[in-house]
Amino acid sequence: MDAPDWPAIDALNMRLPLPDKRFVAQDAALLADGLHYEVRIGERGRIATRAENWHDLFNALVWMRHPAIKLALNARQCRHIATMGPHRRNRAQAALTQFDETGLVVRVRDAGLLAAWDRHDWRALFVDGAAQWRSGGIAVAAVVGHALLEQALLPGRLLVGKCVVVLGDDDAAGVARVAEAIVQGDVLDDPLQLRPLPLAGIPGWHAQQDAAFYVQTDYFRPLREGRVYPPGL
Structure with a gap:
């Protein structure tokens, strides 16, 4: 590079x-x-x-x-293509593609942070939970989305990852768990299952993380009515 x-x-x-x-x-x-x-x-x-x-x-x-995750995504896509044909796509294929393009595996140890994320309480997740980000209580275990990496080439771009969450302390074990869950069809059946993570909110990521920054609702979006995320793996 x-x-x-x-x-x-x-x-x-x-x-x-x-x-x-x-x-x-x-x-x-x-x-x-x-x-x-x-x-x-x-x-x-x-x-x-x-x-x-x-x-x-x-x-x-x-x-x-992350070859295991890429193989898992490909295997699932091929199964759906065999059923749907090459010119039609279902909700699961859309979810698989979103994760492939913009996906993250996020490992969470603190159930309280996961609850804050569930309700899009961004201040609780990023500001009140800052120590957890710094200590590894919550962490990005893997960046899967290659389009997300490409967007990071653009200065000032506020990026949002689409996440599958694993519970525990071991990043490698969490990534392996996600790969297995993709193969088994336990995750990524619908794009709405993916949790959005505004990456600029992670402590230390952005230069100006003041109080006004975290209330920008065009980036730190409120939870839509009826939106419910699956539990962590």
Whole structure:
């Protein structure tokens, strides 16, 4: 990432810890197979990757860092494509895509913070709960969303992650639990199951986290009537 040139696909493949998957240049020859992007990965192990493209580079990095979650997302997408066909999408596919593009795994130890998050009490979550963020009582265990990483390239952008929550103290165990839950179909059946997390609210993330910052309702949005989130895994 510090090199002056874009990494070559061969360099990306050297870091991919999956022997049956490979990044492949997305060109006319590849697309001529007529396969859906996800089906091509599932059936042929070929991950279409555009050259010198931030979105696809970040996608490759997530494949390297969290292969179990990427495999789980792909397997679920392929099952739905087999049922729905390549040109129709259901609510579960929308949820899987949102998590793939903007998803986070958030580990929570303190049930009180989770209750504050449930009701979109952003001050309780970020200000009153600041010590918990600093001590690891709540933490972002994994960044899955490659589009979220791409948006972070834009200075001043206030980002919102879409989250699956795990309970406990171990980040790696929590990430593994999410991958298993995706495979089993225990999560991501509907986009409304994903919890929004305004990342700029995390203590230390944004330069001006004063009282006025946390009452910006266009970013720290109130809970919609009737919205209920699933419990943590």
